[in-house]
Amino acid sequence: MAESDFLALSGSAKEADSGPRPVPRHVALIMDGNGRWAAKRGLPRFEGHRRGVEALRRAVRAAIGIGIQYLTVYSFSVENWSRPREEVQGLMGLLHRFIRNDLAELNANNVRVRVIGARAGLDADVAALLREAEQVTEGNSGLTLVVAFNYGARQEIAAAARAIAEAVAAGRLSLNDIDTDAISAHLHTADIPDPDLIIRTSGEQRLSNFLLWQAAYAEFVFLPINWPDFDEGAFKAAIEDYAHRDRRFGRVEPVACNAKTGS
Structure with missing residues (x-):
């Protein structure tokens, strides 16, 4: 699909009324293309990341309006540490500003923040900021915003x-206890349903070490637009695409339930 065709579709999705459609319980976002967005406009990469934060705000508000229960965002991967030091510092600064400026709004909108990823080795101020976001919103019951920070699926x-190996060695588990449920229970997402839909922007079509186990039965939508251009119309167009798919989970007839929770 060409970018112009997609933009036309996303614009019309706002006004389309074809009756109620299934809404995914859990949507995951690979927010890709900030640097390319900036380069296309002759701007520094940091400006692309800054505009990407604005797109994240739009995505969270859209998710609340659509009725999504879980929204996972791939905010910073373990591989991102290899980027130039100035860019990493800029991204950390944006993380600080996002939480400082947006935490009150998230809390007021009943959003619960969860952070997945390795905490060991993080700077103390970053780790404290992530804990604060979780603690301030832990009692909320609306949208769960799952922030994948310092996250890598292979590492997870x-x-x-x-x-699991330590539990077996200690006698807490037997070899026969090790099944897919046991593995899921030891992941960062143990109490989070698997994603129904994964959306990636920028036209790239890969997972990039994101939710490899959890994505086993996810639907995918790859958008030709870069992340800073992602808006409510683009989100709704992706949901509309998802709504027309038959999810069989290996069965003959399509089923509407979530593969992990059965709901």
Whole structure:
């Protein structure tokens, strides 16, 4: 799909009225293309990241309006540490500003913040900021905003394997206890349903070490637009695409339930 075709679709999605459609319980976002958005306009990469934060705000508000229960955003991967130091520092600054400026609004809108990813080795101020966001909103019952920070799916699965091996060695688990449920229970997302829909912007079509285990039965939408251009219309167009798909989970007939929760 060409970018112009998608933009036309996303614009019309706001006004389309074809009756009620299934809404995914859990949507995950790979927010890609900030640098390309900036380069296309002759702007520094940081400006692309700054505009990306604005797109994240729009996405959270849209998710609340659509009725999504869980929204996971791939905010910073373990591989992102290899970027130039100035860019990493800029991203950390944006994280600080987002939480400082937006935490009150998230809390007022009954949004619960969850953070997944490795905490060991993080700077004390960053770790404290993430804890604060979780603690301030832990009693909320609306949208759960899952922030994947310092996250890598392979690393998550390896950590789960180590924890299971330690449990077996200690006699808390037997080999026969190790099944898919046991592995899921040792992941960062143990109490979070698997994503129904994963959206990636920028036209790239890969997971990039994001939710590899949890994405086993997810639907995918790859958008040709860069992340700073993602708005409510683009979000609704992706949901509309999802709504027309048959989710079978290996069965013959399509089913509407979530594969992990059965709801």
